[in-house]
Amino acid sequence: MANFRVHVLGAAIPSALAAGLAIAGGLVTPLVGGVCFGLGVLGGMLPDIDAESSVPTRILFGALVVGAAAAAALALYDDAAPWLAAAAAVAAFVAVRVGLRGFTAWLCVHRGLVHSLPFAALVGVAVVLVASRAFHLAPTQAWLAGVFLTGGFLVHLALDELSSVDLLGARMKRSFGTALKLGSRRQLLATAVLYAGVIALVAMSPPADPFVRDVTSKRTRAAIAAAFARFP
Ligand SMILES: [Zn+2]
Structure with missing residues (x-):
């Protein structure tokens, strides 16, 4: 490898x-x-x-989670109330984080x-x-x-x-x-x-x-x- x-x-x-x-x-x-x-x-x-714990995994997960939160906030920034955009960012953060964990566990090998x-x-x-x-x-x-x-x-x-x-x-x-x-x-x-x-x-x-x-x-x-x- x-x-x-x-x-x-x-x-x-x-x-x-x-x-x-x-x-x-x-x-x-x-x-x-x-x-x-x-x-x-x-x-x-x-x-x-x-x-699981490889360097790219940690970097990637961090980047993806932050990226998802930023994308959610940006997408709602114009049309929605600020608190809604913030809540969406937090929700995206948690969802991607949990989702990725489950995804890698599923791929497992x-x-x-x-x-x-x-x-x-x-x-x-x-x-x-x-x-x-x-x-x-x-x-x-x-x-x-x-x-x-x-x-x-x-x-x-x-x-x-x-x-x-x-x-x-x-x-x-x-x-x-x-x-x-x-x-x-x-x-x-x-x-x-x-x-x-x-x-x-x-x-x-x-x-x-x-x-x-x-x-x-x-x-x-x-x-x-x-x-x-x-x-x-
Ligand atoms: Zn490889």
Whole structure:
């Protein structure tokens, strides 16, 4: 298992490069590009949330709980009475905290379903949905945000898998094959629910075509080339 620092760096470097390209290509504003970078790094830490007391778990839980409270307060700030916004913030704080505890207890086995490809897809599509519905991002930007999270997640799984190959001895450690997988044979029902969840979220998400079209378009490539040409 690769350690925490390797995971953060391993996700941060490609995320920074990709975010830079996305901004240069005019796909996202610098702000959204920065958020994408953050999501990529988050994705690199996310898979280890199933290890109860790991560093990423504590950081992530703290961030998620505070983020949920802030989001609840902001959402109600304009239309509701201040005390209601405050109460909602506290409620969100408690709900997310308790919910996350229960969630990790349910996942329980480290290297269980969380370290799987469908879980990587699930968290990404969830971001697409939140980005488009709650933050009203255009489909291209919303999908890009989701791809960053899933990308960071995949980097984590790949690093875990790499670290279970003993390069010097040229043999596989026992943990090989436990990180990059399509599901869990011991948790068939949960695996099925996971796939159903991915399909449901994709169905609710904005179409991905504009994202694919924009990312592969000549205009984007030309914008990136132009941005690089500005450097001597
Ligand atoms: Zn891991």
